[in-house]
Amino acid sequence: MAKQAPVLEVQDLRTYFYTRTGVVKAVDGVSFSLMPGETLGIVGESGSGKSMTALSIMGLVPKPAGKTVGGKVLLDGEDLLQKSNSEMRQIRGRKICMILQDPMTSLNPVYTVGNQLIETLRMREDARGHGLKERAIDLLSKVKIASPETRIGNYPHQMSGGMRQRVVGAIAISGSPKVLIADEATTSLDATIQYQYLQLLRELQKDTGLSIIFITHDFGIVAKMCDRVAVMYAGKMVEFAPVRDLFNKPSHPYTEALMRSVPNVDEEVDKLYAIEGQPPALDKLPVGCPFAPRCPYVFDRCLHEYPTSVTVGENHHAHCWKLI
Amino acid sequence: MAAVTSVTTTATRPGWLRQMRTKTRRLKLPWIPVAIVSTLVICAIFAEVLTSVDPREINMLEARMSPAVISEFFGGADANYSWSHPLGTDVMGRDMLSRLIYGARTSVLISLVALSFGMVVGTTLGLIAGYRGKWVDALVMRFADAALGFPTILVAMIIVVLLGAGMLNIVLAVMLTVWARFARMIRGDVLAIRELDFVTQAKIAGVSAHMIIARHIFPNIVNTLLVITSLQIGQVILLEASLSFLGLGLPPGEAAWGIMVAEGRTVIVDVWWLSLLPGLAITIVVLAFNFFGDWMRDTMDPKLRRA
């Protein structure tokens, strides 16, 4: 696996927002790579830049305030940031696709799900018109929707949340992309449906060799789904590790704190652990490590210098002065 | 940890004055609208102080004098003006400046009274409809829909047929449409608040309905109330002016901006300032209130932005 070329490689990605109060560094020098068939988890609190990283890769940073100002996004060796809008449109949906957070609102309420599936198929099929409906029905059954022949004529509000999310999944894989980004894709579903959905994604991945980037704040999902994990804080990736290593040996104080804040059934705890303080405002980042104001191990150096990457184990790195 | 806290506090410890200043600056108060609204209110309250001329005093010898502030600089040799009437006089020789200032009083008075009544009635009904739900809600909302959709002019005309023209009738006509806007918005808020835990808690504790409304729900709708009110003032002033213009309100000759525009209409070509000035006053004041209302909405309740 290590010998294989990564399908997606992100290098020093920077996306800034220019607001009246200053420059918000939503994504501030993010680098990672994604192997074929691999699942990478990106975890962090809300506002840590996870979603913005995803949108930057897709080339859909909200304009005009936001702009990707630096870095490279190499998909099969081609830099997506250099592509024109129309070139990107060819890539979106076909080579890389994304599932958004909220299944309730990801589908347009005024069109049938069939309409929305077929319009996606039509873009990429040379065969115009005929057979599209059959393909759409096929896709719906692939995501395990019962009686797809009738469901295809349904409007989104006639379906349950879990079913809508499956339709979104069907649309996302309809162009057989190489990379799928799932942004908090299961957060709004209840536990059983969430489980079924994750199961489905894994099956699809097994069938198609899809690489998945899973953005979440739920360590349970990370443990179940991911091969490797990146932890984000204040626009930066602070720790990078294979999933087992991260759970066994969280190295960055922030990861450690995140793990402790997950309630554990097996342990008897009197009190839930919460990380003290708030994430920093991204337009007023401190000079040194952004986690320093909340870090229990903080010392002088942390306040002045951003930590370099420290290798903690095989494929396991963290940005923290404490580890040196 | 301790070291960090001290660093941040020493770095950004403002004096209370600076704190006040940054606070007002962060509010981004819209200065021009605020100035206009203040001027209007000052005119309304201190009309007698600001001008010693009676707005109803007819003086045919000084009729149709053009505004001195314009004619002094642009008027031809035959321009008839005097600095004792800086904004000129109307066809009856009444002083325009004085009429405009007293007109501000009329506007403010009528709008304020109508709006207050509308607010009280609308809020009460909105609270009851939202809290009681079911048929009470359905009934109130049907009436609100009818009142909202129904052309105000028709309402005003029915009232005039009923009671005759007069100030009270303008107030009534305005109120009859304004209450519905309050009722609708407040009801929407109440529907959401009603489901919150502290209300359920109070119900479980056996608190009476009107106590729940007064103690638990009302404090939570005050923001909405302020926002709707500030957004409505401009519309109410405009409505009052239209009704006055049509002669459905105060008797002719009274100092009201709508009446003044109407008086200038037939002589617009010769005595152009007669309609121009009060109309300009209405536009500026309504604009100011609208901007102020928008600002209120954005600062107090960003959720309402879409409404």
Next chain:
Amino acid sequence: MQRYILFRGIQALFTLWILSLAIFLSVHLTGDPAQYLLGSEAGRTEYEQLKKNLGLDRPLYIQYIDFMGDVVRADFGKSHILGRSAREVLMERFPATLQLASAAFLIALVVGIPLGIVSAVKRDTPIDMFAKFFAVLGIATPGFWIAIMLILLFGAILGWLPTFGRGGLDHFVLPSFVLGWAAMAGMVRLGRSSMLEVLDSEYVKFARVKGLSERLVIFKHALKNAIIPLLTFSGLTLAGLLNGSVAVEVVFAWPGIGRLMLQGIQTRDFPIVQATVLAAGLFYILTALLVDILYAYVNPKIRYE
């Protein structure tokens, strides 16, 4: 869908009934029509005679049944001032108002909606600034005043357009612009905000993620959703047009029902007042009903209930 339309239809009838009741009460309960007609100098016997002739001495509910019968037959009696049947006068004047209101409504729709949509799509560009300025001004300026100012400018000073009465197409320009402006401003504002909201929605984001072309994203996915609130609003706009048409008709001496209504009130001509208020109300209620049905048609959530 059928249930929805039925429900709305019943609601429209209900509103109409409330209106007719208000008119009946305003004429028969609070004032005394006989008194109005005769003036205060009339003698006692004369007054009683007229009351009897008008049927005002009968119990109120009988009068009401009579009145409802008249309303259903659209028989409002004879105008005291014009000496003709109020229905006749109404039918004569109604087309003028209908034409003016339609022209204004058309202007509001054709200019207002696209301007609002474009303003949202091209947010913060000069065209957006222009649209916002235009809308803000349209909502704040009194129509009757703009009308007078335009008469001064285009009629008196430039002499380009007729400012008085009904006639050829050129007669329509000023009145329909004035009447349509406020409505147009409202459409621009609402169109802009609803389009902005839709553009920010997840389904538009997802449509982009899918790789749809910008044309499809805007015209297929965003537009239809953004139009839905505008439809409801256009119903309210009609009410606004009826409001404004009274003043506009008065200023431009347009021979429509708005002016007729005002004249009726000034001269205490009750048959005319009844006829015009009911006609205006009916016109408004019917259009609102039509808009509701259209709304249901566009919005699948209601259509499939």
